[in-house]
Amino acid sequence: xxxVGYAHLCEALDLxxxxxxxxxxxxxxxxxTLIGDCLAVPHSVAPAQHALFEHVLFAxxxxxxxxxxxxxxxxxxxPEPFLEALADSPNGxxxxxxxxxxxxxxxxxxxxxxxxxxxxVPLFDPQRYVTGPSIRNSRWRVDxxxxxxxxxxxxxxxxxxxxxxxxxxxxxxxKSFMATLPPEMMDRAIQWAYLHETRDSFAIEKEQPxxxxxxxxxxxxxxxHEGRLLTEDYLVELQNSTVSNPFDxxxxxxxxxxxxxxxxxxxxxxxxxxxxxALCQELMEExxxxxxxxxxxxxxxxxxAVTAFGFVFLHPFMDGNGRLxxxxxxxxxxxxxxxxxxxxxxxxxAMKHEEQAYLxxxxxxxxxxxxxxxxxxxxxxxxxFDFIGHxxxxxxxxxTRCVEFTLQMARRALEVxxxxxxxxxxxxxxxxxxxxxxxxxxxxxxxxxVMMCLDNGGKLSKHxxxxxxxxxxxxxxxxxxxxxxxxxxE
Numbered sequence: 005x006x007x008v009g010y011a012h013l014c015e016a017l018d019l020x021x022x023x024x025x026x027x028x029x030x031x032x033x034x035x036x037t038l039i040g041d042c043l044a045v046p047h048s049v050a051p052a053q054h055a056l057f058e059h060v061l062f063a064x065x066x067x068x069x070x071x072x073x074x075x076x077x078x079x080x081x082x083p084e085p086f087l088e089a090l091a092d093s094p095n096g097x098x099x100x101x102x103x104x105x106x107x108x109x110x111x112x113x114x115x116x117x118x119x120x121x122x123x124x125v126p127l128f129d130p131q132r133y134v135t136g137p138s139i140r141n142s143r144w145r146v147d148x149x150x151x152x153x154x155x156x157x158x159x160x161x162x163x164x165x166x167x168x169x170x171x172x173x174x175x176x177x178x179k180s181f182m183a184t185l186p187p188e189m190m191d192r193a194i195q196w197a198y199l200h201e202t203r204d205s206f207a208i209e210k211e212q213p214x215x216x217x218x219x220x221x222x223x224x225x226x227x228x229h230e231g232r233l234l235t236e237d238y239l240v241e242l243q244n245s246t247v248s249n250p251f252d253x254x255x256x257x258x259x260x261x262x263x264x265x266x267x268x269x270x271x272x273x274x275x276x277x278x279x280x281x282a283l284c285q286e287l288m289e290e291x292x293x294x295x296x297x298x299x300x301x302x303x304x305x306x307x308x309a310v311t312a313f314g315f316v317f318l319h320p321f322m323d324g325n326g327r328l329x330x331x332x333x334x335x336x337x338x339x340x341x342x343x344x345x346x347x348x349x350x351x352x353x354a355m356k357h358e359e360q361a362y363l364x365x366x367x368x369x370x371x372x373x374x375x376x377x378x379x380x381x382x383x384x385x386x387x388x389f390d391f392i393g394h395x396x397x398x399x400x401x402x403x404t405r406c407v408e409f410t411l412q413m414a415r416r417a418l419e420v421x422x423x424x425x426x427x428x429x430x431x432x433x434x435x436x437x438x439x440x441x442x443x444x445x446x447x448x449x450x451x452x453x454v455m456m457c458l459d460n461g462g463k464l465s466k467h468x469x470x471x472x473x474x475x476x477x478x479x480x481x482x483x484x485x486x487x488x489x490x491x492x493x494e
Contacts, residue, residue, distance in 0.1 A: 005029045008045045009063035019076045020394040022372040057085035064098045071400035078106045095122030104144040108154040134160040137299040156290030158310045158403035169411035175342045178418045197350045198222045204356035228334040234292040243324045252323040271379040276370035278319035279398045304340035308333045309410035354416040365409040431491045438487045462489035
């Protein structure tokens with residue numbers, strides 16, 4: 005079936021771009037209808053196959069805004085079709101969007117001096133996309149409201165899943181939940197969150213941190229509440245705090261090509277290649293500007309997801325990028341004022357439990373991007389990297405799945421990780437109190453036994469009983485089990 009809109013532009017111009025999730029195609033339908041992953045278009049309303057600019061306007065009207073495709077298309081289109089369309093419809097919303105983008109992408113001005121009188125239109129439809137602060141272009145009466153800038157921008161579609169997650173307002177619920185806890189319990193829960201967030205962030209990288217490394221990362225997490233703006237120097241400082249090998253410590257964003265490896269030999273082992281150093285430097289400046297923006301019109305968790313995943317896709321350091329990306333979730337939430345009084349949502353703990361889903365979210369961008377690199381294995385220590393794509397692949401990316409995943413992990417961090425830990429602490433306190441009222445047991449022994457019992461479903465193993473048989477009376481073991489099972493059954 006003949007393609008329409010973005011799909012047709014990709015085919016006709018042989019664009020180097022990640023294919024749109026939904027392809028528009030001419031189908032035997034009476035009106036434009038979304039059928040699965042296909043936008044079915046009646047032949048009667050489809051633009052002629054050769055009329056490329058009409059396909060641009062069709063796409064903007066019916067498929068939304070795909071900056072990666074439009075940036076490449078507008079490189080190949082001169083001003084003529086824009087001026088012709090303006091003559092026919094000088095105040096049309098979609099021609100004005102196209103003109104705004106053409107001037108923004110090319111750095112040139114269209115020879116059009118007549119004032120535009122149509123109402124101001126947002127570039128991204130807020131009903132369809134999560135949008136950012138509006139910046140007005142008075143020449144075309146278009147508000148740029150993307151998550152970033154015209155030089156670097158993520159798009160997040162308002163899918164049913166995303167809308168449901170946003171409606172939960174996880175951050176407000178987290179604050180309310182922590183406020184219900186007694187002060188001492190809240191302090192212990194927060195301390196647990198810092199320790200386990202550290203442990204699991206390293207575990208995702210398949211690393212067992214030393215005590216010193218763990219201590220430094222906990223300090224790093226607490227630093228997030230300082231509200232410092234992201235700069236290259238600050239990120240270098242953070243990177244130096246997360247790596248222990250002095251040869252891996254950065255002094256600036258990378259000046260060489262790096263890549264991710266999946267363990268296979270040769271070029272087949274390269275699973276992802278981030279942008280070349282010069283482009284990485286440019287886009288990191290854009291990403292930091294987005295993260296630091298003083299106008300905080302974006303949901304904090306959406307901003308955190310775009311910042312964290314955007315960072316890991318740019319991979320500005322040779323080592324430590326994964327841990328830093330997860331730190332940036334907390335950094336962004338604190339910058340937005342969403343986490344106060346040292347509160348931390350243990351999202352890395354949740355991610356560790358949902359590691360496969362985490363990898364799948366990363367692959368939504370990394371996997372198709374890998375197709376635009378020719379990688380040649382030279383020897384055991386060297387590979388050659390040749391980018392055959394277009395910079396717009398890295399400049400404009402679909403963050404929808406990454407944002408959905410981050411919101412899911414925030415929800416799990418609250419509803420599962422934090423709640424389970426506070427329930428554990430409450431049961432622990434009650435068992436300790438019950439035992440102390442009846443028996444005299446050394447505190448260090450009792451603490452270990454109660455923790456072991458609660459962690460083991462309310463039972464103490466034969467090994468543990470044998471371990472403490474000369475320190476604790478046998479009847480105490482049974483009492484600890486009875487109290488633990490009673491509380492766990494409530």
